[in-house]
Amino acid sequence: MQKKEDGEVDKVFVTGCLSERYKPDLQKEIPNVDQYFGTTELPSLLKALGADYKHELIGERLTTTPKNYAYLKIAEGCDRPCSFCAIPLMRGKHKSTPIEDLVIEAEKLAANGVKELVLIAQDLTYYGLDLYKKRNLAELLENLVKVDGIEWIRLHYAFPTGFPMDVLEVMNREPKVCNYLDIPLQHISDDILKSMRRGTTKEKTTKLLKAFRKEVPHMTIRTTLIVGYPGETEEHYQELKEWVREMRFERLGCFTYSHEENTHAFNLVDDVPRRGKATAC
Ligand code: SF4
Known part of the structure; x- marks a missing residue:
């Protein structure tokens, strides 16, 4: 100002x-x-x-990342009901960008020297359900690997529920698609997952991660977790810690729960003391 x-x-x-x-x-x-x-x-x-x-401006970008890589946003908004999250309130319903527009954007980025695309969305694995009536991330990847100049494609922000397993086949087959997956899991205790409205369980999540390791040997898995969610007890937290040890993630980020107004979880009591949350992280 x-x-x-x-x-x-x-x-x-x-x-x-x-x-x-x-x-x-x-x-x-x-x-x-x-x-x-x-x-x-x-x-x-x-x-x-x-x-x-102007139509000709589709795909034109002014990137702020280093020249070698760029984020490629493949969808906007989110249809998930996660209790703690305010993003759908701000970003609206999930809206996939058509494959052909994303290919044009990738070509323009490649022409400007970008070698690596980092695919992002609020929910990467929902891609295509609104537009093509099926989860279409694998087909999008198959189109993006054909773009000359792009050498690496990396997947961020995959949601575990309904993960499209055909993506793993493309990951194995296409050298340009990195054996890397960012999949925010948030928690593992069934009580907390249910309250978070994540649509999954400890058993299903563990099975999914084991399938990743089996289908794509040497896959790097990155996740993020939330600690201090309303109602989280010491037992829930210890269960999470134990499970993290067992799963041996290559990368992991941990966030303290933040009580966001107008979310479903805002109706719960934010009962884990701030200091407890910070220490747990
Ligand atoms: S946490 Fe992610 S998947 Fe869940 S509602 Fe928020 S943006 Fe959607």
Whole structure:
């Protein structure tokens, strides 16, 4: 805002999740922002900038990552009901981007020197269900490996429930698809998984991970976990720790539970003390 006051910047627009969720509050608290836009208001933002939504611009990107890699967002939004998560409130229902548009985007990125694509979405494994009426991540990968210049494709943010196993075949067959999977699992105790509304159990998750290790030898598996979820007891936490030891993840991140308003879990009592959560991580 300082740059605007100094006359160096003409207008300040704010866009993204925060603006989607808290627009009226932000308008009150920071009134000198010219306009706030939600996550689906790109056309209005372009209009405010006097720009045009041209078809030829599909796939054009200004990347902020190092030149060798880029994130490729294959879908927006999420249809899952995870109790702790506010993302569907801000990003809306799952909407897959068509394969042909993603191939165009990948080609343009490759032409700009990108060698590695990191595929992302709120829920990567749901890809295609809305658009093609089937989970279509494997077919998307088969199309992306044909893009000249792309040498590595890495999968992030896979959801365990309904994981499309044909992806593992493509991973084995196509050298460009890294033997790497980021799959946030959040917890393993059945009590907590049920309360989190993850649609899976300890037994099913363990079976899935064993299938990964069997089908794709030397696969690198990365996961993220939440500790301090409402109702989590010492036993639940010890069960999680024991299971992590057993599964031997190559990479693991741990987050403390955050009580988000308007989520299902917000109705529960946030009963694990903050210090306990932090120590557990
Ligand atoms: S945690 Fe992930 S899968 Fe679950 S609702 Fe949030 S974005 Fe969707």
